[in-house]
Amino acid sequence: MLKKIILFFIILIPVNAFALIEVDITRGNLDPLPLAVSPLSIDETSRKSFEKILKKENIGSEISNIVENNLKTSGLFNPLDKKAFLQAPDIANLKPRFEDWNLIKAQALITGKVNYVDDKLRVEFRLWDVLAAKEMMALAFTTVPNNWRRVGHIISDKVYERLTGEKGYFDTRIIYVSEEGPKTQRIKKLAIMDQDGANNKFLTLGNELVLTPRFNPASQMVTYLSYFKNMPRVYLLDIETGTQEVVGDFPGMTFAPRFSPDGKKIIMSFAKDGKSDIYTMDLENRIVEKITNHPSIDTSPSYSPDGKYITFNSDRSGYQQIYVMKNDGSDVKRISFGNGLYGTPVWSPRGDLIAFTKLHKGKFYIGVMRTDGSGERLLTENYYQEAPSWSPNGRVLIFYRETKTNSKGEGFSAKLWSIDLTGYNERQIKTPTDASDPSWSSLLSN
Amino acid sequence: MRLNKILKNTLLVLMACLALSACATKKEVSNVQGQMQGDVYTGTDTVEYLADGVPDRVFFATNESILTTASRETLRAQASWLRKNPSINVVLEGHADERGTREYNLALGERRANAAKDYLMTYGISSDRITVLSYGKERPVDSGSNPLAWSKNRRSVTVKAN
Numbered sequence: 001m002l003k004k005i006i007l008f009f010i011i012l013i014p015v016n017a018f019a020l021i022e023v024d025i026t027r028g029n030l031d032p033l034p035l036a037v038s039p040l041s042i043d044e045t046s047r048k049s050f051e052k053i054l055k056k057e058n059i060g061s062e063i064s065n066i067v068e069n070n071l072k073t074s075g076l077f078n079p080l081d082k083k084a085f086l087q088a089p090d091i092a093n094l095k096p097r098f099e100d101w102n103l104i105k106a107q108a109l110i111t112g113k114v115n116y117v118d119d120k121l122r123v124e125f126r127l128w129d130v131l132a133a134k135e136m137m138a139l140a141f142t143t144v145p146n147n148w149r150r151v152g153h154i155i156s157d158k159v160y161e162r163l164t165g166e167k168g169y170f171d172t173r174i175i176y177v178s179e180e181g182p183k184t185q186r187i188k189k190l191a192i193m194d195q196d197g198a199n200n201k202f203l204t205l206g207n208e209l210v211l212t213p214r215f216n217p218a219s220q221m222v223t224y225l226s227y228f229k230n231m232p233r234v235y236l237l238d239i240e241t242g243t244q245e246v247v248g249d250f251p252g253m254t255f256a257p258r259f260s261p262d263g264k265k266i267i268m269s270f271a272k273d274g275k276s277d278i279y280t281m282d283l284e285n286r287i288v289e290k291i292t293n294h295p296s297i298d299t300s301p302s303y304s305p306d307g308k309y310i311t312f313n314s315d316r317s318g319y320q321q322i323y324v325m326k327n328d329g330s331d332v333k334r335i336s337f338g339n340g341l342y343g344t345p346v347w348s349p350r351g352d353l354i355a356f357t358k359l360h361k362g363k364f365y366i367g368v369m370r371t372d373g374s375g376e377r378l379l380t381e382n383y384y385q386e387a388p389s390w391s392p393n394g395r396v397l398i399f400y401r402e403t404k405t406n407s408k409g410e411g412f413s414a415k416l417w418s419i420d421l422t423g424y425n426e427r428q429i430k431t432p433t434d435a436s437d438p439s440w441s442s443l444l445s446n
Numbered sequence: 447m448r449l450n451k452i453l454k455n456t457l458l459v460l461m462a463c464l465a466l467s468a469c470a471t472k473k474e475v476s477n478v479q480g481q482m483q484g485d486v487y488t489g490t491d492t493v494e495y496l497a498d499g500v501p502d503r504v505f506f507a508t509n510e511s512i513l514t515t516a517s518r519e520t521l522r523a524q525a526s527w528l529r530k531n532p533s534i535n536v537v538l539e540g541h542a543d544e545r546g547t548r549e550y551n552l553a554l555g556e557r558r559a560n561a562a563k564d565y566l567m568t569y570g571i572s573s574d575r576i577t578v579l580s581y582g583k584e585r586p587v588d589s590g591s592n593p594l595a596w597s598k599n600r601r602s603v604t605v606k607a608n
Contacts, residue, residue: 183589209584211548225552230579232552253556253580256549269553271580274511274560276553297553313550319509320550343547357547383591386547402544404591412591437548 023076023164032078033163036106036130037068039082040123041090046116053145060089060114063123066152067110067159069196070170074160075425080106093126098133106130110159121145125155127162137162149198154445169391170195173441174398175213175222178202179414179434188436190224192239195440197430203237212387212437213237216259219441223247223257223266234268236283248281248288256299261307267291269299278312278329291329302346302354303327304371311335311345311354311371322356324371335373344387347371350394353421357386357399366399368421379423392442395421398429400436486514487597492587496604500527503603504562508543508596511557513565521562524604525569535607538562540580543596548582555580562602577607 023033040060042050050059071077085092086100093111101109112125124140139158141151150171157168178191188210190203204210204226213224222237226244234247234254248254250270257268264283269276278291278301292298296316303310311324322336322345336342340360347354348368358365358378364385367378385401398418405411416429416438429438481489487505494502502524504517513521528534540559542551559578567573588595 184586186584211552211584232580252578253552255552269549271553271556274557274564276556297550297557299553300547300549313547315550320547341546343550359546362545384544412589 032076033107034078034080034105035071035108035110036080036085036101036104037064037071037082038085038087038092038109038111039064039089040112040114040125041088041093042114046114049116050114050121050145050148054148056148059121059145059148060112063114063148063152063155064110064112066149066196067156070153070156071159073196073425073427075420076160076164080104093124096128096130098128098130101128101130108136108159108163110155112155117142119145121148121151123151123155125158127159149194150445153194153196157443157445166395167393167443169393169396169440169443171444172392173219173444174416174429174438175203175215175441176400176416176431176438177210177213177436178431179436180206183412190222190237191431191433191435193431200432203239203242212256214258214389214439215441216263217261217442218263219444221259221263222439223259223268225255225257234266236266248279248286250279254279256301258302260303261305267301267303267310269301278310291327292325292332293329300344304347305349305351309347309371311347313343313345320359322354322369322373324354335369335371336376337373338376346388346390348394349390349392353394355388355390355397357388366397366419368397377423379419379421380417380426385417387437389439391418391440397421398438398440400438481594482597483514485593485597487594487600488516489598492598492601496524496606497527500524502605503601505597506558506600506602508545508600509554511554511561513561517562518565521565522569525566525571528566528571528575529569533608535575535577537577537579537605537607538566539585539603539605540578541585541599541601541603542583543599544583544586544591545596546583552580552582555582558600559602562604 040063042060056062068079072079084104087097093113096109107130109128109130115122120142122142127137129136153171156170160168172195173192175192178189179186181187187206189206190210190213193200209227211225213222220239226235232253234257235244236247237244247266253271254268257266265280267280270279275295276297276299278298281288294316296314298314300313301310308327309324310327314323320341320343321334322342323332323334325332340358342356342358344357345354353368354371355368358367363381365378366380366388369376382401385399388397388399396418401417402412402414414434414436416435419426486507496502500523501520504520538559540555542554563576563578586599588598
């Protein structure tokens with residue numbers, strides 16, 4: 001399913017070494033950078049060819065819409081209304097009249113061109129600093145026409161990276177659990193979609209309960225919990241081939257799976273006789289190792305990005321708290337000490353923070369703390385929400401939230417939401433059905 | 447050109463954090479029409495019977511897996527019924543309410559079902575006849591979001607397996 005995508009990157013003109021515009025993403029951005037995304041220009045022959053193949057009237061505009069939407073939802077950029085643009089797309093791409101773009105208060109400008117070449121889609125784009133009247137970046141891609149959405153995401157990533165100095169997160173996918181039906185008989189299916197909600201696909205039929213899917217680092221495999229034959233076990237799914245297999249041979253429930261950062265192991269909980277301990281299984285040699293050994297519930301394990309440490313959830317102190325240990329299970333340290341219960345710790349891909357769910361006085365919070373437990377910061381509060389998952393650049397968290405449909409607390413809906421690490425820019429991510437347990441893929445192209 | 451508004455933004459983040467910690471509300475666990483003791487369900491609305499006088503389920507306090515006096519009585523009745531029907535095997539289905547994280551609740555459901563299993567075993571039921579299955583918070587009997595509904599959902603249900 002995950003098509004191998006061949007993209008030819010050509011740097012048209014060497015990028016200026018000195019920084020021009022810069023966006024600081026470490027703070028909540030109340031003043032997003034105004035920028036203009038000019039529709040990618042397209043000649044009539046190319047337009048018609050793509051209309052025939054892709055059933056899109058103007059693929060140049062469609063791609064620029066994707067870029068505009070991505071940059072807007074990041075909260076760091078404010079794409080200006082196209083109606084105010086004075087310069088035609090094709091001319092702007094050759095040589096922008098910077099005074100015109102300055103007039104509408106654009107600080108950055110994206111222009112580009114789409115061509116139909118040998119049955120392929122060729123896209124070039126340029127990023128301009130309007131005030132400095134300089135080109136900041138120019139790139140071209142050639143790929144199969146069906147990849148047009150990904151081209152839009154890759155352009156977005158390149159622009160984001162050039163302007164913020166950090167990798168983007170737009171050419172990514174989300175795997176999640178699609179939910180339907182009454183709460184007492186909820187039907188759950190694995191589903192996958194692009195980060196912006198496009199290309200939604202269901203991966204299971206809903207015959208058995210499925211929970212907590214998580215990508216491997218290459219984002220081609222998923223580990224999840226399935227109640228196949230009423231036996232809750234950790235499974236492995238190859239997204240491309242659809243092959244599924246049970247992980248290990250445990251005489252009881254295995255759950256809470258995640259991959260190690262090198263993708264070679266699965267870490268999970270195994271519940272037996274009222275105790276849940278953390279185990280790993282090596283996917284190559286099938287060797288199972290017991291990592292924790294305690295009469296408490298030890299669950300929700302997550303590796304540090306270097307693989308040397310594991311954060312997990314345990315009630316060994318009496319209540320659910322967050323702990324960190326070495327990857328062999330030694331040196332267990334409790335790191336959460338605030339009021340309330342703490343669950344679902346997830347190590348940031350940058351390594352410096354752990355995201356968690358906190359329960360306190362009837363409310364659920366998504367928050368972050370440093371890996372030694374200091375600097376706890378709650379990003380969002382609600383009646384019920386949990387399970388944060390990091391964007392690959394560690395700047396955004398996706399999670400799910402249940403809300404009541406009326407004031408009596410009857411009915412409910414479950415949706416995916418994202419929030420910036422700064423605590424700003426909270427947004428719902430549209431899904432065709434109710435949704436829960438999101439997991440963010442790595443960046444599919446680099 | 448730069449978007450530096452350090453002072454303003456830091457202040458706002460600080461204010462947002464303060465606002466978050468201040469608005470957690472206090473919730474009281476109430477005894478709804480005599481159907482709860484503490485926060486353990488004592489009613490019979492959802493209870494089914496394995497046989498005459500043999501209720502199929504026991505209930506738990508929030509975050510607990512300790513068997514109450516009433517639960518032990520129910521399980522003794524189940525044990526005696528199982529002794530009389532040696533060909534019957536059972537599945538103990540452990541559940542949690544919705545007020546917890548999913549993975550922890552899966553473990554909690556398993557722990558509750560095991561508490562029931564251990565008790566049945568002390569009354570002479572072989573572990574071969576008992577399978578434990580946790581649903582965590584995935585299969586509530588009451589879809590409501592209130593203390594009474596949650597108390598009905600914190601349960602271990604004994605289901606005939608054959």
